[in-house]
Amino acid sequence: MTVHPAIFLFAASGLAVWVPRLARAPLLFCGAVSALVAAVLLSQGAHWSYTVGDVQLELLRVDELSHLFGVIFTLITVIGVLYAWHTVQRGEHSAALVYAGGALGVVYSGDWISAFVWWELMALASLIVIWSGDTPRALAAGYRYVFVHATAGGLFFAGLLVHLTFGGGMALGPLNESGGWAYGLILTAVAINAAIPPFHAWLTDAYPEASITGTVFLSAFTTKTAVYLLIRVFAGSELLVWAGVAMALYGVVYAVLENDIRRLLGYHIISQVGYMVTAVGIGTPLALGGAAAHAFCHILYKALLLMGAGAVITATGRRKLSELGGLAQRMPVVTVLYMVGAFSISGVPLFNGFVSKSMIVSAASEAEFTSVELLLTLASIGTFLHTGLKLPYFMLFGPDRGVETHPLPQNKIIAMTMAAICCVGLGLFPALLYGRLVFQAIDYHPYTTDHVVASLQLLVGTGIGFWLLAGKLGGQATISLDTDWLYRKMTPPVFAFAVLGVNGAGRWLEHRGARFVNAALRVSANPYRLLGLNRDLSAGVRGEPFDANYYRFPIGVSVFWALTGLILLALVLW
Amino acid sequence: MKIGPAVSTVLVLVVMVALDLLADPHSEAWWHQLPGFDLLFGFLGCAGIVIVSKALGKVWLQREEGFYDGGDP
Structure with a gap:
């Protein structure tokens, strides 16, 4: 079948x-x-191409790689919509579907121009999703987000x-370093x-x-489209x-310090995408297959983790580790589902996560990137430490802070269960995923x-650590x-410098200009003064009788100018 | 100190290392030949990550929560 899956998302979103x-x-x-059904049924090799002028656009190009990403993008959209079923707000999830459609558009694009247009649509739609957070902080963060993505x-x-x-x-295809600036x-x-x-x-x-x-949708598309x-x-x-290895460890370091539960998970998106980036750099078929497989699995478990964190925030109204604790007994289902996500990301x-990360x-x-192997394993320790131990311990199991919980909408639990089933299913039957892999x-x-x-040894070792x-790892109320x-702290000084600097330069120029004009005036007001032929122009003002001869210049001056002109003319013509 | 957790931990550790001796490593790197390497790496890595990150946070990265308020557009 050849229907672009994004069409269904746009139609539903508009209606x-x-x-x-x-x-x-x-x-x-x-x-x-x-859209999910359409993505699954898309036949390999299907394509829609158009010729506009002398440009060949290809809106739909299906091969193993785009098929795999198309399926996971639409699957997570289904789960995300289910998780958001109870939402009252009008525009947010329409924007989320457009965002998902944009991501699908990039994935199925066969040419550079279509990919670029979809990519920009994605940036705009995701901005609306962020702004739908509807707080002053979301508004400000959205402006910063669009600043970066416009760049x-x-x-x-x-x-x-x-x-x-x-x-x-x-055609959208490989570039290499000989491409230079492009x-x-x-x-x-x-x-x-x-x-x-x-x-x-x-x-x-x-x-x-x-x-x-909104966060659940956001976590899935932008970074994975980039992957x-x-x-x-x-x-x-x-x-x-090396960029990927640095990324994997960078996220881990910040996750140690982070107090906001969703931001902590955000740092682990960076860390996990680091694995994929490293794999792309290695570039062997196994590595590229691993990157695609890890993107697929990551979307599932990260959405599950963020849905779990979101459920906790919905139930308690709190989002900081230092304010949470002891919820496992009051929210047993969420706890179990969250732990499925945590075990998945940790590679249990x-x-x-085990079947894709180990690839x-x-x-x-x-x-033979031996040090890379060791460093990625280190990042993996950090992942289990934070997402599998620290976050659940301080959020769900640890010291009870007597936080009051509100009941959750059932659709949230259903959506989380779906994601959890996918995580465990792929862990038990990795052939389901490997069978669809690429290259x-x-x-x-x-x-x-x-x-x-x-x-197991790695996990136990980390657990003992x-x-x-644990005493050192509790949330601290810091950022x-x-x-x-x-761009948050340096913008005001840079702005002030630019404005004051330009103003100052303008004023200086104006001042200098005025002084120059004044100086020039002395000469230009009466050039004959320079020739010693000055006449006192104020004679008439003093009431002396007018005498034309007083102002008349000697005939020699006229002859001088006439001769000069003639000589110049002769020189030019000669 | 309670004896239960300590004993069970030691048991788990012993089982882990024993399993390692049974398993047949098919990787080139020397450390995969050492029994219990991943156990030790997990522990030291965990401690290392916590110590390094906490130190970085303390001397450089961590700020009070209101750090950005007022400065933002």
């Missing part, structure tokens, strides 16, 4: 703004389910122009969207400020290996004895400086 409140959620849900869009477009100007093909500009733009430090702060700044339901583009365009760029055997680590080992038949078996034992250090400091 949902007009229908009465009761019909809105079912309509959005139907749109999302239709990314500009770089992408500039790179695209360079690429096309110097004879690059219209390569650099597009890579930077995609790196911003993939949240590679130092370009990552928009993510942890804006995502936790969106609404509870898709990295796989498609930049596979094998070795720079990315039988959960989906990447094995790929690093096979490609070439990948013969990979995660459940070997040494893998499982090594993973946490047990001994952490990150690269958003540059």
Whole structure:
């Protein structure tokens, strides 16, 4: 079948703004389910292309990679809409569906221009999702978000122009370093969207400020679309290996310090995307398959974790670790579902993170990036430490702070259960995922004895570490400086400097100009003064009788000018 | 100190290392040949992450919650 799945999302999104409140959620849900069905049924090799002028646009191009990303994007849209079923607000989830549609658009684009247009649509729609958080903080974070993403869009477009100007093909395909500026500009733009430090702060700044339901959508699309583009365009760029490793560890360090539960999970998005970026850099079939598989699994468990954190925030009205604790008994279902997500992200055997993360680590080992393997394992320790131990301990199990809880809407639990089933299902039957993987038949078996034992040892070792250090890990009521400091704190001084500086320069020029005019006036008012032929012009003012001869110049002056003119004329003509 | 958790922890550790001896590592890196390496790495890595991050936070990164208020557009 060849229907672009995004069509269903756009249709549902447009209609949902007009229908009465009761019909809105079912309509959005139907749109999302239709899109999922369409994405699953899309046949390999299907494509829609159009010729506009002499440009060949390809709106739909289906191969294994775009098929895989299309399926997970639509699946998470279904789960997200279900999680948001009870929402009253009119526009937010229409925007979320447009956002999902934009992500699908990028994934199915076969040419650069379509990809760029969809990418920009995604940025705009996600901005509306963030602003729907409807707080002053969300508004401010949204402005910062769009500032960063407008920059990314500009770089992408500039790179695209360079690429096309110097004879690059219209088809969306691999670029390499010989691409020069086009390569650099597009890579930077995609790196911003993939949240590679130092370009990552928009993510942890804006995502936790969106609404509870909005964050779930946000976590899925922007960074993973960037990962898709990295796989498609930049596979094998070795720079990315180290960028990815740095990313994986960067997120871990900040997660130690973070107090806001959704921001903590945001830092772990960065950390997890680091694995994918590293894998893209390694570029072997196993690594690229691992990147795609990890993106697939990550979307599921990260959404589950954020839905769990969102459920806690909905129930308690609190979002900081230092204000939460002891909820496990009052929210047992949420606790179990959250833990499924936590075990998945930590790579516990039988959960989906294990089957995808181990592909990447094995790929690093096979490609003889030994230090990369070790550093990714270290990041993996951090992941379990925070998402699997610290967050649940201080949020759900630890000291009870007597927090009051409100009942949760049932649809939230249903959505979380769906995501949890997917996480466990893929962990138990990894063939479901591996069978759809890309590039070439990948013969990979995660459940070997040494893998499982090594993973368990790592988890137990980390657990003991946490047990001994738990006292130091409680939430502290602080925030952490990150690269958003540059545009949050430095904007006012830079702005003031620019305004005062320009004003000052203007005033200085004006002053100097006036003095120059004054000085020039002395000479230019009466040039004959320079020739010693000055006449006192105030004679008439003093009441002396007018005498024309007094003002008349000697005939010699006229002769002088006439001769000078003649000589000049002769010189020019000669 | 309660004896239960300590005994069960030691038991788990012993089982883990024993399993390692049974497993047949098919990786090249030398550390995969050492029994119990991942156990130790997990523990030291965890401690390292906490100590380094906390130190960074203390001397540089952590600020009071109102740090950005008022300065924001």
